Amino acid sequence: MLNLVLFGAPGSGKGTQSEKLIAEYGLHHISTGEVLRKHIKDGTELGKIADSYISKGQLIPDTLMIDILRHELEGIIGDSKGVIFDGFPRTVPQAHALDSMLAEMGHELHGVVGLEVPEDELKRRMIERGKQTGRADDNEETITNRLKVYHAQTEPLRAHYIGKKKYMQINGQGSVDDIFANIAKEIEKKTGTGREKQQ
Ligand code: AMP
Numbered sequence: 001m002l003n004l005v006l007f008g009a010p011g012s013g014k015g016t017q018s019e020k021l022i023a024e025y026g027l028h029h030i031s032t033g034e035v036l037r038k039h040i041k042d043g044t045e046l047g048k049i050a051d052s053y054i055s056k057g058q059l060i061p062d063t064l065m066i067d068i069l070r071h072e073l074e075g076i077i078g079d080s081k082g083v084i085f086d087g088f089p090r091t092v093p094q095a096h097a098l099d100s101m102l103a104e105m106g107h108e109l110h111g112v113v114g115l116e117v118p119e120d121e122l123k124r125r126m127i128e129r130g131k132q133t134g135r136a137d138d139n140e141e142t143i144t145n146r147l148k149v150y151h152a153q154t155e156p157l158r159a160h161y162i163g164k165k166k167y168m169q170i171n172g173q174g175s176v177d178d179i180f181a182n183i184a185k186e187i188e189k190k191t192g193t194g195r196e197k198q199q
Contacts, residue, residue, distance in 0.1 A: 001080070001081060001082040001083075001107060001110075002025060002027060002081065002082035002110055002187075002191060002193050003082050003083050003085070003102065003107060003108065003109050003110050004021070004027070004082070004083075004084050004085070004109075004110060004111050004112070004113055004187070005084075005085045005088070005089070005098075005109060005111075005112040005113070005161075006018055006021070006084055006085065006086045006087075006113050006115070007112050007113060007114045007115070007157065007158070007161070007167075008114060008115030008116065008117065008172060009117065009119075009122050009147065009150045009154075009155075010122065010126060010143070010146045010147065010150060011117065011121075011122035011123070011125040011126040011129070011143075012115040012116070012117045012122060012172045013115050013117070013125075013172050013176070013179065014031075014086050014087060014115060015031065015086065016176055017113070017115065017176075017179065017180060017183060018031065018084050018086045020176070020180045020183075021084050021180075021183070022084065024180075024184065024195045025081065025082065025193070025195065026081045027080070027081055027082045027083060027084050028076045028080040028081075028082070028083045028084070029083075029084050029086060030069070030072045030073065030076075030083060030084070030085055030086065030088065031086040031087050032065065032068065032069060032072075032086070032087040032088040032090075033086075033087045034086075035068060035072060036050040036054060036060065036068075037054075040054070046064075046068070049064070054136075054137055055136065055137065055142070056142070056145065057137060057141075057142040057143070057144075057145030057146040057148075057149060058145070058149060059090055059091065059149060059153060062091055062093045062094055062097075065088070065090075065094060066093075066094060066097040066101075069085075069088050069094075069097070069098070069101070070101055073101060073105070074105075077102075077105050077107060082110075085098065089157060090153065090154045090157075091153050091154065091157070092156060092157060092160060095157055095160060095161075109166065110166075110190070110191045110193075111166050111167075111168055111186075111187065111190045111191055112161040112166045112167050112168065113168050113170060113183055113186070113187070114158060114161070114167050114168060114169050114170060115170050115172035115179070116169060116170065116171060116172050117172035117173055118173070119147065121173060122147065123143055123147070126138045126143045127140065127143070166190075168183075168186040168187070168189075168190055170182050170183055170186065
């Protein structure tokens with residue numbers, strides 16, 4: 001199995017690069033943002049709670065988020081080539097919860113792909129995405145708050161994973177294909193897993 005976290009600020013290209021990783025390595029994708037947006041669209045109770053945080057650019061509380069992740073993971077972990085965690089973990093407690101959950105299930109996290117993009121470029125991308133997709137939290141006020149929350153609560157995970165020797169630093173600027181080629185190279189270096197081996 002190849003279990004990877006796709007890490008980076010909002011707008012760093014996690015969703016786009018996830019699609020390429022799925023296509024090339026045949027991995028399962030868990031995007032916590034997408035799971036939450038689906039609940040909001042379906043009008044579930046969880047969706048109502050999630051919306052009250054997402055619309056303000058805040059994080060969903062850890063205990064709730066960890067339960068959601070566990071539910072998603074239990075459905076797929078046994079029979080898959082591996083999992084891409086996109087948008088999880090976003091806090092240090094979530095990172096610890098992910099390690100314990102994977103260990104309980106007899107698995108481990110192999111690496112963290114860190115997409116690094118300057119702040120003005122992140123903002124530009126999110127404004128553009130808001131225009132193209134109508135995504136509700138891609139508006140200027142919420143974007144500013146999401147970036148603040150990222151620096152305060154999520155960015156410390158970078159040092160956490162560097163300390164664990166799991167972090168792969170990737171320049172998130174350039175063409176989608178060039179960025180992906182760098183990701184594939186780093187994954188091979190860190191885990192020995194080549195693109196063709198997983199297909
Ligand atoms: P994303 O699509 O990953 O940018 O997530 C959109 C929003 O969903 C975030 O701004 C948070 O409000 C919420 N969210 C997604 N993943 C998490 C998480 N792991 N922990 C807390 N909140 C999350």
